Amino acid sequence: MGFSSKAVIPFSEPPWLLGLPSPYYNESHHAFQPRCREFIQKHLLDNALEWDREEFIPEHVFESFAKANMLLPSFGAPLPVEWLRKLDIHDILGVRVEDWDYIHTAIYCDEMARSGLAGPGASLTTGMSFGVPPIYKFGSREVQEKFLPELLTGKKRxxxxxxxxxxxxxxxxxxxxxxxxxxxxxxxxxxxxxxxxxxxxxxxxxxxxxxxxxxxxxxxxxxxxxxxxxxxxxxxxxxxxxxxxxxxxxxxxxxxxxxxxxxxxxxMGMKYVMQNFNHERLTISIGGTRQARVALSTAFEYVMKREAFSKTLIEQPVVRHRLAKAGAELESLQAWVDSFVYQMTKLTKTEADLELGGLTALVKAKAGMVFDECARCSILLFGGNGYTKSGMGELAERIYREVPGMRIPGGSEDVMLDLAIRQLVKNYQNKTKALERPKGSSKL
Incomplete structure (x- = not known):
């Protein structure tokens, strides 16, 4: 993929979608992303803001996603390949189910949040993301046989x-x-x-x-x-x-x-719950990063057009300063999330739970903070328009209301910060103990 020749609003896309080099995304990811974007745009995002106003996503949207196997990406990676084959499901928009990795999942989560609103996407995916995996990962064969066929195909929710x-x-x-x-x-x-x-x-x-x-x-x-x-x-x-x-x-x-x-x-419920949280927190971080991007790029576009004091807002140093601070936070977060997702493709489930469990809580907390910064930057630059539930600042106003929904669900922010450090200390102490020489041993 080469550099984009199209003029793109700054901060509106992650670097890899602008054609900048990335070690993480392979040909399969590059091929899947435009197909994923086209489907989600047509079946969800074109009407997402209108449906959000109405506070309801029509049932036919869920049915369209289920029919195209486009609920399955939210399950995470690896997919339940054995079960999908039994149900005659072999690919998702051209990606074979056995080739699906967490970067495909991240692309999907990113595209689902591209309206800037978490609600429309969550209305479709939350059950598949967090309700189905424990049945598959920990349920007996009998429990799986009873529930998975209808849940994986979207016949039941x-x-x-x-x-x-x-x-x-x-x-x-x-x-x-x-x-x-x-x-x-x-x-x-x-x-x-x-x-x-x-x-x-x-x-x-x-x-x-x-x-x-x-x-x-x-x-x-x-x-x-x-x-x-x-x-x-x-x-x-x-x-x-x-x-x-x-x-x-x-x-x-x-x-x-x-x-x-x-x-x-x-x-064993506590174990099952906590392992499920890792997937939830990482996908929240991915979606929240895109929401922050929508908030900031929407404000960027606005300040290049809006005039005050006989010049556009972008010509005001204070406006550029505010955008720069938020933008630096956003791109730093994007780099961390990208590397985090890549690590998920290289580690076993056991390794990821051990090494990344605490960091998953930390990246979720940091994503909430960055989302807050970008959403506040947006609403302040929109001024009175950003405080109005209609008109040119409506999206900024709605996105700002989404911030607590990222900082609280999936593990409240202060709990996540504490959990992250406790887990890192625990891992360090366990590894240090493993290196200690047994008492009475003469071995060096």
Whole structure:
């Protein structure tokens, strides 16, 4: 790919899409990206802002993505190749499912966020991204046979339900209970789940429940039926941004769930949840980087046209200074995210969880900070237009409302910062201990 001859608004595209050299992207990635962009533009982004105003994405959009296998990229990499072949799914827009890597996933996440809004994309992908992987990775063959065929093909929808009114980032404090019946055939689930993206539309939920005593060892994961199921009541929550994502409050009262719906083993839920978080946090970082790019480039375009004090805003040093500070943060983040994603293609799942677990939390936190900086820069440069919910500054205003939705869900920012350092210290101490000479040994 050569340099772009087209005049492109500064900061509007990552360097590799401008034709600048990159060691990460191969021919398959370069071929997939324009096909991915064309599909998402036509089926989602052309109407994303309008649908965001209406606070609802039409059902036919989900169906179009499912039919084209374009929900599957959000699953992550590697894809569940064995299952996809069984379902006669062999490629995604020309990329063979066995050749799919995390860079393909990153391209998809980047393109899905190119409206600058997280809600439209999240309305389609959250279930596949975070609800389906635990079933595939940790579920028994029977659980997989029961749920994966309809979920992977988009015939049924699911969500991930962890957060509760009294337990968000503090996963170990989850209170929703799942108690076995005397005959051992069912769990009776009671409790509440809050801020559950896609919940209102979901047939099932991959849910964290308490099957044992207090603390992390008492947690398990269970596939709980939702839509229209006895004892389940759901209502949409109106949140500040990402309104089209279908944020939901779920109330569970004596919900009868077959024991066969248990994912993996009882008491292992904390492990399953935490491993799932790594994928969630990285994809949030990728999408947030693109949202920051949309915010900053939209402001850049505006200040080159808008006049004040007999000159365009871009001629004002203070405006250039503000753009420069935000732009430096953005491109630094992009470089980190790109290298991070590349590392995911070279490490095994075990290696990535060990070496990148804490850093995934850190890159998610940093992406939220950079998004905040770029969104604030945008809204300030738009001035009064950026404070207005219509007109030329509407997108900047909407993007600014999206910032908390990146800094809080998937692990609140302050928790992520602390988690990152604790994990890095733990890894260092474990490696240092492994190098210590055993007591009584004469070996050098």
């Amino acid at each position: 699911t969500c991930i339900a962890i957060t509760e009114p009294g337990a968000g980032s503090d996963v170990a404090n989850i209170q929703t209970t799942a108690v076995k019946t005397k005959d051992g055939k069912h769990y009776i689930v009671n409790g509440s789940k809050k801020w559950i993206t896609n919940g209102i539309w979901s047939d099932y939920s991959t849910m964290a429940v308490r099957t044992g005593g207090p603390g992390p060892s008492g947690l398990s994961m269970l596939v709980v039926p939702l839509k229209g199921y006895p004892g389940v009541n759901m209502r949409r929550l109106k949140v500040g941004g990402q309104i089209t994502g279908g944020t939901t409050f779920i109330d569970l009262e004596d919900v009868k769930v077959p024991v066969e719906n248990l994912i993996g083993q009882e008491g």
